Amino acid sequence: MSAILEVIRLRKHFSTIEAVREVSFQVKAGTCFGLLGPNGAGKTTTMEIVEDIITPTSGQILYKGQPRSSAFREEIGIQFQHTSLLNFLTVEETLKTFSRLYKEPEDLEEIINRCDLSALRKQRNNRLSGGQTQRLMLALALINRPQLIFLDEPSTGLDPQSRRNLWNIITGLKNEGKTLILTTHSMEEAEYLCDEIAIMDQGTIIAMGSPEHLIQAHCGLISIILPRSAWTITAHNLPFTIQEQDNEVIVLTPEIHVGLQTLMDLGINLKHVSIHSPNLEDVFLHLTGKKLRE
Amino acid sequence: MNLNRIWAVFQARNAEFFRDRAAFGWNFAFPFLIIVGFGLIFSGREYTQFKVGVFPSTGDVVELSRSTIPPALHKDRHVVFLPIPDRTEGEKLLNHHKIDLLLDANSPVHAYWINDTSPNGSIAERIFLASFMANQHIPEKGITHGVQVRYIDWLLPGILAMNMMFSALWGVGYVIVRYRKNGALKRLKATPLTALEYLSAQMFSRIFLLMFTLCIVWFGTDLIFDIHVQGSYFLISLIFLLGGLNLCSIGLILAARGTSEEFTSGILNFISWPMMFLSEVWFSLEGSPPWVHTLSRFFPLTHLLTAARRVMSDGASFADVRWECGILLFSTLICLSVAALLFSWNE
Numbered sequence: 001m002s003a004i005l006e007v008i009r010l011r012k013h014f015s016t017i018e019a020v021r022e023v024s025f026q027v028k029a030g031t032c033f034g035l036l037g038p039n040g041a042g043k044t045t046t047m048e049i050v051e052d053i054i055t056p057t058s059g060q061i062l063y064k065g066q067p068r069s070s071a072f073r074e075e076i077g078i079q080f081q082h083t084s085l086l087n088f089l090t091v092e093e094t095l096k097t098f099s100r101l102y103k104e105p106e107d108l109e110e111i112i113n114r115c116d117l118s119a120l121r122k123q124r125n126n127r128l129s130g131g132q133t134q135r136l137m138l139a140l141a142l143i144n145r146p147q148l149i150f151l152d153e154p155s156t157g158l159d160p161q162s163r164r165n166l167w168n169i170i171t172g173l174k175n176e177g178k179t180l181i182l183t184t185h186s187m188e189e190a191e192y193l194c195d196e197i198a199i200m201d202q203g204t205i206i207a208m209g210s211p212e213h214l215i216q217a218h219c220g221l222i223s224i225i226l227p228r229s230a231w232t233i234t235a236h237n238l239p240f241t242i243q244e245q246d247n248e249v250i251v252l253t254p255e256i257h258v259g260l261q262t263l264m265d266l267g268i269n270l271k272h273v274s275i276h277s278p279n280l281e282d283v284f285l286h287l288t289g290k291k292l293r294e
Numbered sequence: 295m296n297l298n299r300i301w302a303v304f305q306a307r308n309a310e311f312f313r314d315r316a317a318f319g320w321n322f323a324f325p326f327l328i329i330v331g332f333g334l335i336f337s338g339r340e341y342t343q344f345k346v347g348v349f350p351s352t353g354d355v356v357e358l359s360r361s362t363i364p365p366a367l368h369k370d371r372h373v374v375f376l377p378i379p380d381r382t383e384g385e386k387l388l389n390h391h392k393i394d395l396l397l398d399a400n401s402p403v404h405a406y407w408i409n410d411t412s413p414n415g416s417i418a419e420r421i422f423l424a425s426f427m428a429n430q431h432i433p434e435k436g437i438t439h440g441v442q443v444r445y446i447d448w449l450l451p452g453i454l455a456m457n458m459m460f461s462a463l464w465g466v467g468y469v470i471v472r473y474r475k476n477g478a479l480k481r482l483k484a485t486p487l488t489a490l491e492y493l494s495a496q497m498f499s500r501i502f503l504l505m506f507t508l509c510i511v512w513f514g515t516d517l518i519f520d521i522h523v524q525g526s527y528f529l530i531s532l533i534f535l536l537g538g539l540n541l542c543s544i545g546l547i548l549a550a551r552g553t554s555e556e557f558t559s560g561i562l563n564f565i566s567w568p569m570m571f572l573s574e575v576w577f578s579l580e581g582s583p584p585w586v587h588t589l590s591r592f593f594p595l596t597h598l599l600t601a602a603r604r605v606m607s608d609g610a611s612f613a614d615v616r617w618e619c620g621i622l623l624f625s626t627l628i629c630l631s632v633a634a635l636l637f638s639w640n641e
Contacts, residue, residue, distance in 0.1 A: 053483055053639075054640065073486045074486055078484040084477045084481070085481065086306055086307075086310045088313035089306060098485065100298055100302035101299050103486075140481070
């Protein structure tokens, strides 16, 4: 697959603060690319530079191998993290207004159905709940049949059901061959939706790859967690790494079934065992020494 | 320039304006109430009445027949007599400009007091002194002929222009800054809509609303006061249209940058208040120092009002007011260009 978007050595200064530092990445057509990182990592700034909302201090952005032209805005859709709409317009009027700003808008009924806005079409924007507003924002991002869709923290503030519905819509877009770029600080969201992830911290990308690749490369071991009372053997000459903590012992193994079989062979009581598979949170912790939500 | 995009934003902005019932209602109520209020106040006798305090008086009414005050003054319709208990109280009221003249009702020498700093006091003094000349030879009096411009006819364009100024500056300048602050402009920037298209739509929307308001208020005022217009209604509309465009374009310059509503509010006040007082909205600048006249010529409201009043009161033609129209049009183009150059969607 060819790259639909190339970001090359992007930098952005806000007076004395360097918000984005030498950020480079490529996004392949038809994939979902995620920028994962804690608040203040520079994800939104990077995203808004790529969207052509703010100008970079330096760096280059290529869309379909060329610098972005006026056609770029016809072909992209954006769901911002923080934005507002005209309060006194209804959902349907807002969609109509925005659809008239594009040359080839999507069919309004199609958008309304996809984003589950049928019941809200006569509702005024200022009377929508947080989740309903997010759905409208997503609908606006899709109003022009975009080839490239930017979603900035799309599930922030949504309840679990709404989040699941949103993920289904995004998965549907992926299946249609759309290219998506999303920012999130939810490792669960990134793992579920993204084909490739760039982990950002303090304005720079600290790791990049598929979720599986990142986890394998940085935190390949599965944790088998036992209460200390169950640990009845001496920890030496064992075929895995042991981490002893106050009330528990953590056994780190690359293969879960091998680890469990070995513990059973050693006569360890596995009644209160718990297992933790590594995830992107662990990758971030491993790379930065801090948690994503810190 | 894509006219379809401009039309879409124009319609959206209009819908928002008409549905915000509080703001919509106030846009009509404000000028209408002011015109009606001032029309009623200044068309009555109260406008020219001078307050003359008379002491010693104990009741609610001054007993003029028992006083030494000249009978000619009793009947003067420009004078209203107020009972004052004593001289001390009377002087206090004079010092605070609450009365214009103080008379001693029992003084054989017709003693009176005025506040030297009060222009009304000076006129009231002359009326008082003139009342001693009754039955003596007085100069011949003449009354002007031709059309007399009533205060309400003079005031109406001023109030309409003032409302237009506030509506244009705040409805464009303040609103766009608010849109920028809450991210609405950022959302529009993400579309193919250009800055010039957006600003044009905002300006056309506002000018449509301004002219709509103007027509309704004018019609309502005409029903009550039978407004006298000597010149062409079309020309008056054109002058207000040019004035409105000019004021909107100034609003667009203010809205070109910035996200602070408080700062914008301060700047808007800084611009609008001097314009309101020095553009002859409420009173004529006749007799004020030359520098005040010079300063007032920098304000578009001055040119708008000069032209509108000449057409209304003197029946002036387009040729007579072409300079005012030209200045309004030219400065609109300058302001629009500056606004388009400075405009930022999100900074």
